[in-house]
Amino acid sequence: MAFDTPTARRTLAIVGGGFSGSLLALKLVALRPDWRVVLIDPSSRPGRGLAYGACAPSHLLNVPVARMEAGLSPAYGDWLAGRAEMVEALAESGGEMSAAFSPRELWGQYLQQQVAAARVTDNGAGLTVLRGEAVRLLDAPRRGLVLSDGREVEADTVVLATGNLPPRPPLPADSWLQDAACFAADPWAHDALTVIDPDAPVLLLGTGLTMVDIALKLAEEGHRGPMLAVSRRGLLPGAHRYGGHWEPFLAPMLPASPLTLSKAIRAEVRRAEAAGQPWQRVIDAVRPVIARIWSTWTPKQKRQFLRHQRPRWDVHRHRMAPRIAGRIEALMADGQLSVRAARSRDWTPAGDGVAVTLHPRGGGPAETLTVARVINCTGPRSDLQGLEVPLYADLARKGLIAPDDLGLGLETADCAVLGPRGEVSTWLHALGPLTRPAWWEITAVPEITAQVDGLAHRLAEDAVVGPSLEEAFVDLGAGI
Ligand SMILES: Cc1cc2nc3c(=O)[nH]c(=O)nc-3n(C[C@H](O)[C@H](O)[C@H](O)COP(=O)(O)OP(=O)(O)OC[C@H]3O[C@@H](n4cnc5c(N)ncnc54)[C@H](O)[C@@H]3O)c2cc1C
Known part of the structure; x- marks a missing residue:
């Protein structure tokens, strides 16, 4: 037709x-x-x-x-x-x-x-x-x-x-968990958070803004059980802060590499903090030239940035509204939400849920825990x-x-x-x-x-x- x-x-x-x-x-x-x-x-x-x-x-x-x-x-x-x-x-x-x-x-x-x-x-x-x-x-x-x-x-x-x-499941393609009812591959699917026992432990894969959304949604819908959020580095997004100003400082000398960029930003944050300005304004001052900086980097440099600097860049650049940060802090202070830097391995069925072993970043003893639901919060693919x-x-x-x-x-x-x-x-x-x-x-x-x-x-x-x-x-x- x-x-x-x-x-x-x-x-x-x-x-x-x-x-x-x-x-x-x-x-x-x-x-x-x-x-x-x-x-x-x-x-x-x-x-x-x-x-x-x-x-x-x-x-x-x-x-x-x-x-x-x-x-x-x-x-x-x-x-x-x-x-x-x-x-x-x-x-x-x-x-x-x-x-x-x-x-x-x-x-x-x-x-x-x-x-x-x-x-x-x-x-x-x-x-x-x-x-x-x-x-x-x-x-x-x-x-x-x-x-x-x-x-x-x-x-x-x-x-x-x-x-x-929809996010890519952070699992091998042949993992049994991909098809298990206790795994929510897409946290935005209409049934992702349904039929979870409100007192059961839940594992959130990812510690960024998607995890923040899902932890808040679960809490709002009456979830009382522990929520553990895990990512390789365990970095939570920063919070927005009102006020202050910092002048653009990068252009016209664009950083030649991802390492130069992060050094320049760190030095500028120190200067800003010494002047009583929040680090958030320094990141804001970088924002206008990001596309230009990116376009000057070689594929190798872009790959380096994505591998080494991206996690830190993301948590400073993509921040939580102050009220959201307050709610997340409260969930963490109550002990309901905890955030860990670890790799999750050895997924095995455990009743209706799953047992998983967490290997902490930087070493330390691995820990095996059982959760009722695993929710993929790794963000859009x-x-x-x-x-x-x-x-x-x-x-x-x-x-x-x-x-x-x-x-x-x-x-x-x-x-x-x-x-x-x-x-x-x-x-x-x-x-x-x-x-x-x-x-x-x-x-x-x-x-x-x-x-x-x-x-x-x-x-x-x-x-x-x-x-x-x-x-x-x-x-x-x-x-x-
Ligand atoms: C959960 C979440 C919260 C966010 N919050 C903010 C925020 O607070 N502030 C901010 O600035 N940015 C935020 N963002 C960033 C967000 O990416 C952008 O703000 C913007 O919404 C992106 O819009 P989009 O139209 O490109 O993508 P989407 O919102 O993903 O929309 C794409 C649309 O295309 C449709 N579609 C896909 N394939 C087809 C097809 N084959 N045929 C027809 N339709 C199709 C989809 O169904 C969807 O409706 C957020 C992102 C997410 C995921």
């Missing part, structure tokens, strides 16, 4: 109606009211995506309101004004809306409303939302997408905005190599994409998708976390907003080359 487009001058199809795809759709219908923009997402609540779809009331954004502004109308801060759910957040930020950390659920509602308000119901120009999963491209010479139910969407331009992939997702398998078969060697996503140049020999597509683009190989930090709303703005303008102007990556990021970083 072909999807009819009688009046629009041009059709653009976006795969994925999370924040990245929805924002692009909203910006394009504003810039090109004569175009038809088709947003494809399986959810009944387009706009939210994974991050703002599966959240519990306790989950807060980890970016303050001012940095979440994406150039939409009404502004997020104005939309939030007067909402009862903001009372606690405003009390914490001293009444400053711009500095407050809002519930994630509210941001999800805001995005969903934005998409709903922009929708058109006829077949002409404007935004059309299709509920479905894109599984392959139309065969040449036609261009567009086929959905899993057989519907076809013809389009001049296709944008991939499929975002955060990024590598597409070997991933059995129909759309990407089709794109790979057709020689249109090149998953990168570092396992971060798809190779792109200013969002244009690159083929295996580096050929730049003129009609296939990608956005958001998928484009990490070129941008590295392209996970959070401020960076994605800058990326979307650049792509929307380039597409709207039919320009093959638009503002470069460096220009897009030049004014980011103030605040958080």
Whole structure:
């Protein structure tokens, strides 16, 4: 069944109606009211995506309101004004809306409303939302997408905005645990946290922001049993801190290697702390030049960074809202949550649960414990190599994409998708976390907003080359 487009001058199809795809759709219908923009997402609540779809009331954004502004109308801060759910957040930020950390659920509602308000119901120009999963491209010479139910969407331009992939289980592929009922491979699946005895011990694999979300959700849903979070280094995300300022200090002398970067940051943190400024502001001052630094490193240096510096970078860069940090501290102080640096090995069935041996980092005696549920909190998967997702398998078969060697996503140049020999597509683009190989930090709303703005303008102007990556990021970083 072909999807009819009688009046629009041009059709653009976006795969994925999370924040990245929805924002692009909203910006394009504003810039090109004569175009038809088709947003494809399986959810009944387009706009939210994974991050703002599966959240519990306790989950807060980890970016303050001012940095979440994406150039939409009404502004997020104005939309939030007067909402009862903001009372606690405003009390914490001293009444400053711009500095407050809002519930994630509210941001999800805001995005969903934005998409709903922009929708058109006829077949002409404007935004059309299709509920479905894109599984392959139309065969040449036609261009567009086929959905899993057989519907076809013809389009001049296709944008991939499929975002955060379910996490990769940190287990050998043939491990019996992969299929065991006591293992939750995807913590965001609707049944991941159901049927857990509230007094039973639970093992959380990972100690980052996903673990924080899941520990809070379990506690909120009445879990009383011990929760043990384990990762190789046992690093917890840092907490946001209000106030202070630190000037950008890296540009124009960009660090030549990951080691130079971490030395420069550590030296600057010492200087900032001596001047009474929190380390958080130093990390914020690095943020505007991260994409530029990343683009100057060799593949070997990037690999070094991912192996040695990434864990520390992640916990300093991706932080918890102060209230979330307080709740996690309270769970740890009560002894309900503990965090360990260890490797988990020798998984064996134990009743309905599993026995596992933890080998502490840096040596010390191994410990075997039995838990009722193991929850994979290692965070979204990024590598597409070997991933059995129909759309990407089709794109790979057709020689249109090149998953990168570092396992971060798809190779792109200013969002244009690159083929295996580096050929730049003129009609296939990608956005958001998928484009990490070129941008590295392209996970959070401020960076994605800058990326979307650049792509929307380039597409709207039919320009093959638009503002470069460096220009897009030049004014980011103030605040958080
Ligand atoms: C739990 C969590 C919390 C976060 N919190 C914050 C925060 O507080 N602040 C912040 O700045 N950033 C946060 N982030 C970062 C987040 O990555 C970005 O903010 C942003 O939401 C990414 O949006 P996205 O649209 O690229 O990806 P996603 O939100 O993952 O959306 C992708 C969408 O594409 C759909 N899709 C996938 N494949 C197909 C297909 N074949 N056909 C059709 N649809 C498809 C998916 O169903 C999904 O709806 C968070 C991330 C996570 C995972």
